[in-house]
Amino acid sequence: GAVVSQHPSRVICKSGTSVKIECRSLxxxxxxxxxxxxxxxxSLMLMATSNEGSKATYEQGxxxxxxxxxxxxxxxxxxxxxSAHPEDSSFYICSASRQWDQPQHFGDGTRLSIL
Amino acid sequence: AQxxxxxxxxxxxxEKEDVTLDCVYETRDTTYYLFWYxxxxxxxxxxxxxxxxxxxxxxxxxxxxxNFQKSTSSFNFTxxxxxxxxxxxxxxxxxxxxxxxxxxxxxxxxxxxVKP
Numbered sequence: 442g443a444v445v446s447q448h449p450s451r452v453i454c455k456s457g458t459s460v461k462i463e464c465r466s467l468x469x470x471x472x473x474x475x476x477x478x479x480x481x482x483x484s485l486m487l488m489a490t491s492n493e494g495s496k497a498t499y500e501q502g503x504x505x506x507x508x509x510x511x512x513x514x515x516x517x518x519x520x521x522x523x524s525a526h527p528e529d530s531s532f533y534i535c536s537a538s539r540q541w542d543q544p545q546h547f548g549d550g551t552r553l554s555i556l
Numbered sequence: 557a558q559x560x561x562x563x564x565x566x567x568x569x570x571e572k573e574d575v576t577l578d579c580v581y582e583t584r585d586t587t588y589y590l591f592w593y594x595x596x597x598x599x600x601x602x603x604x605x606x607x608x609x610x611x612x613x614x615x616x617x618x619x620x621x622x623n624f625q626k627s628t629s630s631f632n633f634t635x636x637x638x639x640x641x642x643x644x645x646x647x648x649x650x651x652x653x654x655x656x657x658x659x660x661x662x663x664x665x666x667x668x669x670v671k672p
């Protein structure tokens with residue numbers, strides 16, 4: 442089946458640091474990738490839709506200057522958490538899907554801890 | 557609007573018991589797809605099944621079975637003879653072409669704990 446690789450799996454860093462998370466679609470070209478945030482024991486919260494070659498579409502309430510998304514190629518999307526603070530600590534998950542009627546294939550997630 | 561409701565927040569069963577996870581959805585689209593995903597404690601979400609709105613045939617895959625009923629807008633998931641390895645959070649999701657820009661809407665998830 443399709444594989445999505447997400448890196449790094451875990452990040453611990455100091456407040457004020459910017460952190461980049463990579464999401465690669467290994468098996469297919471993904472024109473659209475999604476970024477989610479998940480708090481403990483809660484559902485997936487869609488942050489943004491990453492579109493190859495164009496600007497990401499952010500969900501309401503998500504700061505686009507805080508969470509920079511770049512979809513540089515059909516297989517790579519990156520999420521940069523700029524000047525991270527403890528409240529940004531969370532589990533971030535990316536996914537890729539061929540199209541709307543196909544299942545999403547998820548990365549393993551990145552556990553971000555800001556001290 | 558599009559909505560997925562998983563009313564059961566947490567379920568706990570003893571190994572070998574059967575368990576059904578409920579999923580009720582709302583959409584105005586006549587064409588849509590429903591999905592179930594599993595998120596084990598390790599965190600990675602795994603796709604389990606996809607069902608389109610025109611196919612109400614129930615599906616069985618090993619110990620897993622799914623019951624899709626358009627009349628009640630439900631897509632329930634049953635695990636037969638549950639095992640400890642089934643312990644996970646299970647998400648139901650809905651995707652439609654004309655609503656929410658084709659993005660999937662996820663339910664809040666049901667945490668299943670299977671005790672030995």
